Amino acid sequence: MSDPRILGLCGALRGGSANRKLLLEAARLFGPCRFEEGDLRLPLFDEDDEIADGIPVAVQTLADQIAAADAVLISTPEYNKAPPGVLKNALDWVSRTKSSPWRDKPVAVMSAAAGRAGGERSQSILRLCMVPFQPRILQGPEVHIANCRNEFDDNGRLKSDRYAATVETLMGRLREEITR
Numbered sequence: 521m522s523d524p525r526i527l528g529l530c531g532a533l534r535g536g537s538a539n540r541k542l543l544l545e546a547a548r549l550f551g552p553c554r555f556e557e558g559d560l561r562l563p564l565f566d567e568d569d570e571i572a573d574g575i576p577v578a579v580q581t582l583a584d585q586i587a588a589a590d591a592v593l594i595s596t597p598e599y600n601k602a603p604p605g606v607l608k609n610a611l612d613w614v615s616r617t618k619s620s621p622w623r624d625k626p627v628a629v630m631s632a633a634a635g636r637a638g639g640e641r642s643q644s645i646l647r648l649c650m651v652p653f654q655p656r657i658l659q660g661p662e663v664h665i666a667n668c669r670n671e672f673d674d675n676g677r678l679k680s681d682r683y684a685a686t687v688e689t690l691m692g693r694l695r696e697e698i699t700r
């Protein structure tokens with residue numbers, strides 16, 4: 521079997537995002553895989569635009585990437601104790617496409633945030649937001665990277681062995697889920 525296709529979705533758009541570093545670390549700790557990141561710079565959902573113009577190309581591309589992936593990794597920041605609008609907007613747009621790309625898809629959700637709880641509440645809310653789409657979201661181990669702006673070295677590696685071990689365990693579970 522060829523290396524699994526893993527799609528990463530980062531809830532932060534900024535270049536130096538800790539959540540993007542976490543996605544890349546997770547992909548590295550997953551082991552051999554074909555990793556790509558989905559682009560969440562989508563227009564804001566507007567039903568008038570949808571009626572007038574249909575599904576935007578960028579949304580269809582994202583839905584196709586989800587459908588084609590063997591598994592999806594999501595890393596979310598916490599904005600005011602909730603997931604960023606970027607992620608919810610993407611979920612809402614993808615829900616309007618004809619396929620149901622999330623159905624039965626193995627998914628690992630993580631969070632990284634500056635606060636002490638590592639985006640725990642944001643991650644919980646995101647998990648609830650995904651219930652309608654019926655993916656196979658791993659229940660654990662839970663990855664919440666606290667104080668996230670100080671947890672990655674200059675090469676983007678997690679400094680803490682404990683965090684790295686938890687991410688590696690989660691990736692092992694994801695690998696098992698793909699082959700289940």
Ligand SMILES: Cc1cc2nc3c(=O)[nH]c(=O)nc-3n(C[C@H](O)[C@H](O)[C@H](O)COP(=O)(O)O)c2cc1C
Pocket residue numbers: 532534536537538539540597598599600601602632633634635636637638639668669
């Ligand atoms: C609008 C906004 C709201 C935020 N709210 C929270 C919060 O509720 N909890 C928290 O731990 N950090 C909060 N932060 C700080 C983020 O955790 C921090 O900016 C983090 O680095 C964002 O993730 P990123 O590095 O992937 O961009 C907030 C940041 C922004 C911009």
